[in-house]
Amino acid sequence: MTDLQAIVEEIHASLSPRRGEGKVADYIPQLAHVDPQKFGMAVVTVDGETHLAGDAEEAFSIQSISKVFTLTLALGKHGESIWKRVGREPSGSAFNSIVQLEYEGGIPRNPFINAGAIAITDLVLAGHTPKEAIGEIVRFLRYLADEDDIIVDQAVARSEQATGFRNFALANFLRSFGKLDHAAELVLGVYFHQCALAMSCRQLARAGLFLANSGTNPLTGHRVVSHMRARRINALMLTCGHYDGSGDFAYRVGLPGKSGVGGGILAVAPGKASVAVWSPGLNENGNSLIGSLALEMLAARTGWSVF
Ligand code: DON
Incomplete structure (x- = not known):
């Protein structure tokens, strides 16, 4: 047992009594069924x-963490031209906010708020049917994690499709500004499926490892x-991955990170490791409460903060 294994186990043990704190997302009905006691951690080092x-081996709904991977795909397909459609600034508003979109002419602040992620998914859809685009995203995750058993949880995708009124509003609003090339239904069909990808902490940490290793998956x-x-x-x-909680996450953890309302967080320690945590209870910004605490403790114990 290396020191790092002991650190991960100690953090998990010390936070375990607090499992269940925070509020499980229920605006996507299927997510409300997840056991709030779940808590997993995975650290995969660049070595x-x-x-x-x-619960590091149990698959959960990665939700907005998928936005890191669709951003990577969109950059691969379209290069820096994607920045004509989406900005690179923190929004200071909730992940599903619509207000800035009108003031700012249909250019979402960044690729991680819902409006920005929908604009990015529109770019991933270019030249594809929605089914092909979903297939491309799933294959990309399997390639990154080097594992085949990564799937979309269809019940979660259907659940969001049936209740994602806010996302339909955002997509149609983008389209009204001429900032979406495809019909809202088609883009959201892909978006809801990417959010419904089910992955374990271990798979997610593996999939994020290229970001910790200068773009190359060391495995x-x-x-x-x-x-x-x-x-x-x-x-x-780092600047936008936790929405209007990004400053606090940078202050407490000091690592690039991306959260999802399923309770997962992917964090990157450049040159060191990729880390995934999962605990479904969320804080007021929609980010995993216990997961954020676990990462804060891990950064403190390892000295991995980028600052
Ligand atoms: O679009 C939504 O609302 C969800 N599919 C994803 C939101 C999300 O994960 C926000 N993150 N904390």
């Missing part, structure tokens, strides 16, 4: 070591993106 604790040797692009994606995760 290839894996350290797990708790497979695959160069996913250039060093510069990995740096830039990490910068966006």
Whole structure:
């Protein structure tokens, strides 16, 4: 047992009594069924070591964490031209806010708020049917994690399709500004499926490892993106990955991170490791409460903060 394994286990044990704190997302009805007691942690180092604790092997709904991977795909397909459609600034508003969109001419503040992620998914859809685009996203995650058993949870996708009124409003609003190339229904069909990807902490940490290793997955040797692009994606995760909680996350954890309302967080320690945590109870900004605390403790214990 290495020191890191002991650290991960200690953090998990010390936070375990607090499981169930926070509020499980219920605006997507299917997510409300998840057991609030779940708590998993996975750390995969750039040297290839894996350290797990708790429910690290159980698949959960990655939700907005998928936005990191669709951003990566869109950059690969369209390069820097994507920045004509979406900005690179923190929004200071909730993940599903619509207000800035009108003031700012249909250009969402960043690729991680819902409006920005929908604009990015529209770019991933270019030249594809929705089914093909979903297939491309799933295959990309399997390639990154180097594992085949990554699937879309169809019940979650259907649940959001039936209740995602706010996202339909955002997509139609974007389209009214001429900032969406495809019909709202088609783009959201892909978006809801990417959010409904089910992955474990271990799979997610593996999938994010290229961001910790200058764009190359050290486990497979695959160069996913250039060093510069990995740096830039990490910068966006640090400044925008936790919505209007991004400043607090940077202050407490000091790592690029991306949260999802399923209770997962992917965090990147450049040159060191990729970390995924999962605990369904959320704080007031819609980010995992226990997950954020676990990452704060991990950064403190390892000295991995980028600052
Ligand atoms: O679009 C939505 O509302 C969800 N599919 C994803 C939102 C989300 O994960 C926000 N993150 N904390």
